[in-house]
Amino acid sequence: MRKKVKANRRLYQRTKSDKDLRERRKATYNETKRAYQTEMKKAKFISWKEYCNLAASTNPWSQVYKLAAGKAREQSKMTTVRKPDGTETTSLHETASVILDYLLTEDNGDDNPHHKNIRRAIEEPIHTDDDAEFTQEEIKSTIESFNYKKAPGLDGITGGIYHRMFNIFPRIITTIYNQCLKQGCFPKRWKIAKVIPVTKPAKENSIDPSKYRPISLLNIGGKILDKLLINRITNHLHRNELLTKRQFGFTPQRSTIDAAMEAKLFIAPILENRGIVIMTSLDVQGAFDSAWWPGILQGLRDFNCPRNLYNLSKEFFNNRTAVMTTNNYSIERTITKGRPQGSCSGPGFWNVLYNSLLTLELTSRSKAIAFADDLIIRTRGETVTEAENYTNLDLRKIEEWAQNNKMKFNENKSKVMLMSRRKRREKRILPFILTTKHFLK
Numbered sequence: 001m002r003k004k005v006k007a008n009r010r011l012y013q014r015t016k017s018d019k020d021l022r023e024r025r026k027a028t029y030n031e032t033k034r035a036y037q038t039e040m041k042k043a044k045f046i047s048w049k050e051y052c053n054l055a056a057s058t059n060p061w062s063q064v065y066k067l068a069a070g071k072a073r074e075q076s077k078m079t080t081v082r083k084p085d086g087t088e089t090t091s092l093h094e095t096a097s098v099i100l101d102y103l104l105t106e107d108n109g110d111d112n113p114h115h116k117n118i119r120r121a122i123e124e125p126i127h128t129d130d131d132a133e134f135t136q137e138e139i140k141s142t143i144e145s146f147n148y149k150k151a152p153g154l155d156g157i158t159g160g161i162y163h164r165m166f167n168i169f170p171r172i173i174t175t176i177y178n179q180c181l182k183q184g185c186f187p188k189r190w191k192i193a194k195v196i197p198v199t200k201p202a203k204e205n206s207i208d209p210s211k212y213r214p215i216s217l218l219n220i221g222g223k224i225l226d227k228l229l230i231n232r233i234t235n236h237l238h239r240n241e242l243l244t245k246r247q248f249g250f251t252p253q254r255s256t257i258d259a260a261m262e263a264k265l266f267i268a269p270i271l272e273n274r275g276i277v278i279m280t281s282l283d284v285q286g287a288f289d290s291a292w293w294p295g296i297l298q299g300l301r302d303f304n305c306p307r308n309l310y311n312l313s314k315e316f317f318n319n320r321t322a323v324m325t326t327n328n329y330s331i332e333r334t335i336t337k338g339r340p341q342g343s344c345s346g347p348g349f350w351n352v353l354y355n356s357l358l359t360l361e362l363t364s365r366s367k368a369i370a371f372a373d374d375l376i377i378r379t380r381g382e383t384v385t386e387a388e389n390y391t392n393l394d395l396r397k398i399e400e401w402a403q404n405n406k407m408k409f410n411e412n413k414s415k416v417m418l419m420s421r422r423k424r425r426e427k428r429i430l431p432f433i434l435t436t437k438h439f440l441k
Contacts, residue, residue: 131306153219184311190222230345249372250347283413
C-alpha cells in the first residue's frame with residue numbers, strides 16, 4: 001500500500017499540462033493515502049494488543065505495566081557534574097572520570113594502630129579445617145539460579161550461554177571451580193567490574209556526582225564462584241549460629257516486619273509504665289561502597305571460617321578493578337574498598353562486617369537492631385535527660401566502631417525520635433554527638 005501511495009503521488013505531481021487529469025490523479029492519491037493510514041492505524045492497534053496479551057500472560061509486571069503505571073524509566077544519560085574544586089566538567093571523558101572517582105572510594109592507607117594490627121592479623125595463616133569441595137549438583141543449581149536475561153559483564157557471556165556450556169562440559173567446569181577453591185585462586189579476569197552509572201530518582205537535573213548509583217556488571221563465571229563462596233560461608237555461619245539475632249536484613253525468614261515487632265516489644269512496656277524512649281536511626285554513608293575489606297576478613301577469622309573459604313575470600317578482595325566505557329573512552333580504576341552493587345557476596349560479607357557492631361556492649365538501657373545497613377538504637381530512661389545521656393554514651397561506642405572499620409555516618413540522614421505518653425510537654429530539641437558534630441532533632 002505504501003508503494004501504491006508513493007506511485008500515485010508521483011503521477012499526480014508530474015501531471016502539469018492536463019488540469020482535469022491532474023485533479024483525478026490527486027483524488028486517487030488522497031483516497032489511497034487515507035486507506036493506507038487507516039490500515040496502518042489498525043495494524044498498530046492489533047500489534048499492540050497482541051503484545052499486551054502476550055506480555056501479561058508471561059509477566060504481569062512487564063514493560064506494559066510500567067508504561068501504564070508511569071514507571072517506565074528513560075535511559076540514563078551522563079551529564080555535566082560538579083568537580084571537587086567547585087568547577088564543572090567540560091567533556092564526556094572528564095565527567096566519567098569525576099563520577100568514577102566519586103563512586104569508588106579508596107582505602108587510602110590512613111591507618112591508626114588498630115588498623116595496622118588488623119592488616120597484620122589477616123596476613124597470618126588460619127589454622128582451621130578445609131571445607132568440602134563443590135559438588136557438580138551444587139554448581140549446576142548455582143548456575144541455574146541466575147537470570148539468563150541479565151546483562152553480561154565485559155566478556156559478553158550470558159547466564160544462558162554458561163548453562164549450555166555446563167551441560168556439555170560439567171566435569172571440566174566443576175574441576176575449574178574446585179581448583180579455585182583448593183588453591184585459593186580467584187581469576188583476575190573475573191574481578192573486573194563494568195560500572196554503569198544509573199541516575200537516582202528525582203535527581204535528573206542535579207549536577208552533583210552523588211546523583212548516580214553505580215551498578216556493576218560482572219563476568220558470569222566470577223559471579224558463580226562468588227555465589228558458591230558466599231553460600232558456603234553463610235551455611236557455616238548459620239549452622240554454627242555465629243551471627244547475632246539482631247540483624248534482620250539478608251537473613252532467611254526474617255523481614256522488616258520482624259524488625260518492627262522487635263522494636264515494639266522493647267518500646268511498648270516502657271511507654272505503658274510512663275517511661276521515656278529515645279530511638280536513634282543511623283545511616284551509614286556509602287554503606288556497601290565503604291565496606292573495609294580487612295574488617296570483613298578479620299570477621300571471618302573470628303568466626304573460624306574454613307581455611308580454603310578464607311583464602312579464597314582473601315584472594316577475592318585482591319587486585320579488583322572497575323571499568324567505565326563512554327563512547328571511545330575507557331577509564332579504569334583499582335578498587336580497594338567496598339563491594340560492587342550487583343555482586344552475590346555483598347549482603348553476606350556485609351553481615352559479617354556489621355555483626356561486630358551489633359554485638360557491641362552497649363549500656364544496660366539500650367538495645368540495637370539493624371536491617372541491612374540501617375541501624376536503630378533504642379534507649380530508655382526515667383527522664384529525657386537520663387535517656388539522652390545514655391544515648392550519647394552508646395553513640396560514642398558506635399562511633400569508635402565506625403572509626404575502627406573506616407566508616408562514616410551521614411549526619412543529614414540520621415534521625416532521632418522521642419517517645420513518651422506523659423501529658424507534660426517534654427523538650428523538643430535533643431543534642432547528640434556523632435563524629436564530633438552535633439545533630440539536633
